[in-house]
Amino acid sequence: MRLVKEVGFYLSQEFYHYNPARLPAPAEWVNVRRVRVKDSVNVVWWLSKTQNPKADNRKVLRPYSQSMQTLLKNGYKAKLRPSGHDISDKFSRDNGGAIPPNLLELSNTDSNSRYQQLCREHGIKVHPARFPPQFAEFFITFLTDEDAVVFDPFGGSNTTGLVAERRMRRWFITELSEEYLKGSKLRFLDEGASTADTEAFSESASRQADLLPLFPAIE
Ligand SMILES: C[S@@+](CC[C@H](N)C(=O)[O-])C[C@H]1O[C@@H](n2cnc3c(N)ncnc32)[C@H](O)[C@@H]1O
Numbered sequence: 689m690r691l692v693k694e695v696g697f698y699l700s701q702e703f704y705h706y707n708p709a710r711l712p713a714p715a716e717w718v719n720v721r722r723v724r725v726k727d728s729v730n731v732v733w734w735l736s737k738t739q740n741p742k743a744d745n746r747k748v749l750r751p752y753s754q755s756m757q758t759l760l761k762n763g764y765k766a767k768l769r770p771s772g773h774d775i776s777d778k779f780s781r782d783n784g785g786a787i788p789p790n791l792l793e794l795s796n797t798d799s800n801s802r803y804q805q806l807c808r809e810h811g812i813k814v815h816p817a818r819f820p821p822q823f824a825e826f827f828i829t830f831l832t833d834e835d836a837v838v839f840d841p842f843g844g845s846n847t848t849g850l851v852a853e854r855r856m857r858r859w860f861i862t863e864l865s866e867e868y869l870k871g872s873k874l875r876f877l878d879e880g881a882s883t884a885d886t887e888a889f890s891e892s893a894s895r896q897a898d899l900l901p902l903f904p905a906i907e
Pocket residue numbers: 815817818819820841842843844845846847848862863864865868907
């Protein structure tokens with residue numbers, strides 16, 4: 689509410705990130721006392737600077753369900769549903785995919801990624817709260833076009849930057865922890881880079897001149 693009332697953002701839509709693989713927490717209540725169930729949904733606010741921010745749900749269509757594919761193949765006779773709802777024959781039009789819901793079901797089970805391997809090799813702490821790349825992928829694709837600038841103020845291991853780069857967007861991040869920034873730089877090594885290359889890269893990361901301070905005025 690303060691972000692809307694005091695900062696001036698608009699709440700365009702509320703999303704939910706459901707992680708079916710989330711570990712039970714808080715452990716005391718869930719595992720020990722057994723009086724609560726697993727907390728596995730994060731609320732995501734899509735806040736915008738204007739009331740009509742650029743967005744296009746045609747860029748994030750999902751494959752049609754099996755029943756919809758059958759309906760598209762065999763045609764659909766418009767008729768009243770048991771609920772009395774009148775479904776028109778527009779339903780039988782193939783729009784290239786289903787419009788996704790505001791519930792993003794994404795597990796974060798990745799425990800052996802290249803990022804983690806490289807962090808371990810370089811003795812750098814793996815970021816403990818990375819989000820799944822598909823999470824960044826969804827919003828970057830839905831809300832931006834190629835060459836747009838994507839900014840993540842809480843960059844962490846820079847999942848956002850990696851996805852933005854792959855999607856041909858420009859990007860920058862800010863992050864409090866220098867160690868996380870060092871690890872994040874390892875994400876951008878060429879697959880074929882030699883150990884000597886990666887050591888030099890990590891060394892340059894410690895200088896941070898190219899990453900700090902982008903926004904010295906922001907506390
Ligand atoms: C949940 S993590 C983000 C993880 C990231 N999305 C990823 O996939 O790696 C939040 C990050 O914000 C950083 N952070 C917290 N307060 C900050 C601030 N005021 N400025 C910049 N970074 C901050 C933390 O150090 C932490 O790495």
